[in-house]
Amino acid sequence: MMNQLNTPYGLHQNTKTKVIYIADALNHRILSYRSNISNCTIIAGGNGPGLCPSKLQSPRAIYHDFISNDLLITNADSHTVVRWSLDSNSCRIIAGNVSGAVGNSSTHLFTPVDVKLDPMGNMYVADRYNNRIQFFFANQNEGITIAGITSIEGTNSSLLRSPSGIGLDSQLNLYIVDHWNSRIQKFLRY
Amino acid sequence: MINIIIVLVLSLKHKVNRTPEAILRWRKDGITIAGNVTSVGANSEQLNLPWHLVLVWPNILYASEWGNNRVQKFILGSSQGETVAGQSNGLMGSNLTQFNRVHGIAVDEYENIYVADTSNHRIQFWSKDKSTITTVVGTTGKMNKNSIDQIFFL
Numbered sequence: 334m335m336n337q338l339n340t341p342y343g344l345h346q347n348t349k350t351k352v353i354y355i356a357d358a359l360n361h362r363i364l365s366y367r368s369n370i371s372n373c374t375i376i377a378g379g380n381g382p383g384l385c386p387s388k389l390q391s392p393r394a395i396y397h398d399f400i401s402n403d404l405l406i407t408n409a410d411s412h413t414v415v416r417w418s419l420d421s422n423s424c425r426i427i428a429g430n431v432s433g434a435v436g437n438s439s440t441h442l443f444t445p446v447d448v449k450l451d452p453m454g455n456m457y458v459a460d461r462y463n464n465r466i467q468f469f470f471a472n473q474n475e476g477i478t479i480a481g482i483t484s485i486e487g488t489n490s491s492l493l494r495s496p497s498g499i500g501l502d503s504q505l506n507l508y509i510v511d512h513w514n515s516r517i518q519k520f521l522r523y
Numbered sequence: 524m525i526n527i528i529i530v531l532v533l534s535l536k537h538k539v540n541r542t543p544e545a546i547l548r549w550r551k552d553g554i555t556i557a558g559n560v561t562s563v564g565a566n567s568e569q570l571n572l573p574w575h576l577v578l579v580w581p582n583i584l585y586a587s588e589w590g591n592n593r594v595q596k597f598i599l600g601s602s603q604g605e606t607v608a609g610q611s612n613g614l615m616g617s618n619l620t621q622f623n624r625v626h627g628i629a630v631d632e633y634e635n636i637y638v639a640d641t642s643n644h645r646i647q648f649w650s651k652d653k654s655t656i657t658t659v660v661g662t663t664g665k666m667n668k669n670s671i672d673q674i675f676f677l
Contacts, residue, residue, distance in 0.1 A: 336660055336662075337665060337666065337667030338645065338660060340642070344637050355660060359666075366660050368659070479548075479549050480551075490554070490555075491553070510574060511560075515569070515570045515573060516557065516558035516560050517584070520551075520552075523550060
């Protein structure tokens with residue numbers, strides 16, 4: 334049944350190996366797909382919903398860190414971002430509450446749905462129902478809000494409504510999919 | 524403003540460990556570069572509940588739309604999107620060329636597109652020229668639930 338999916342959400346391509354990673358959300362696992370090879374491989378999770386070190390919970394987005402060869406995965410239903418080591422086949426929580434609790438403090442998340450790294454290893458998380466984008470310096474677990482205002486949704490230029498996607502250009506300008514506002518916002522770095 | 528100060532303070536605090544020592548701060552006001560909060564729809568300047576984006580150097584942005592069941596391509600600086608996967612009118616379905624609630628997308632180095640066609644439970648591949656459209660993972664409309672998940676959801 335490895336090639337059957339249940340509510341696939343996230344896709345990401347490993348820029349070196351060209352493998353496509355699939356967040357198979359309601360199977361709580363990440364699959365890898367290689368073009369022209371018919372079978373996928375389970376590379377993370379697949380042990381039912383739950384917490385690290387072996388389980389994922391509704392993974393929505395994946396980002397491959399080519400420096401460490403880890404996958405960064407957002408668990409929408411346990412409100413965490415985890416680092417999954419492909420070498421040890423286990424994970425640890427790097428953002429959000431360790432027991433999966435929801436919240437709006439600097440160490441909590443509320444349904445994270447996208448994650449990206451910049452070239453310095455800093456992390457950006459779309460913290461969906463907190464209506465904000467959280468920034469984490471490399472290896473820090475305290476988030477800083479860099480776009481949107483925590484727990485306030487709106488349509489003006491400084492507010493977001495259910496942000497769902499993040500992009501960074503070479504200047505580290507920030508591009509945010511502002512889901513419920515049906516727009517894409519650019520936040521200039523200066 | 525407070526956030527900017529915090530970023531600056533933390534930048535200094537972590538200066539020792541980080542190279543290059545860039546100051547990371549962003550404007551608090553966003554500029555809308557695609558879609559329109561007061562005009563939601565399926566024409567080429569509109570978006571309907573976009574979900575994910577992919578930037579391709581130097582100036583291309585791809586956006587998937589949950590509400591329009593399509594993937595739009597924008598040249599940065601233009602608000603006109605071009606439909607590169609799915610139906611430009613937003614029509615939802617389970618045919619090979621339709622989507623039922625798209626989320627994540629991936630774009631390879633040839634600008635071929637992979638789409639997570641969520642409610643069809645499949646991953647679709649669209650070549651750049653649309654000459655090849657295939658299901659690469661999953662079976663249309665058939666979801667795989669393993670027993671452990673069903674126990675959890677009871």
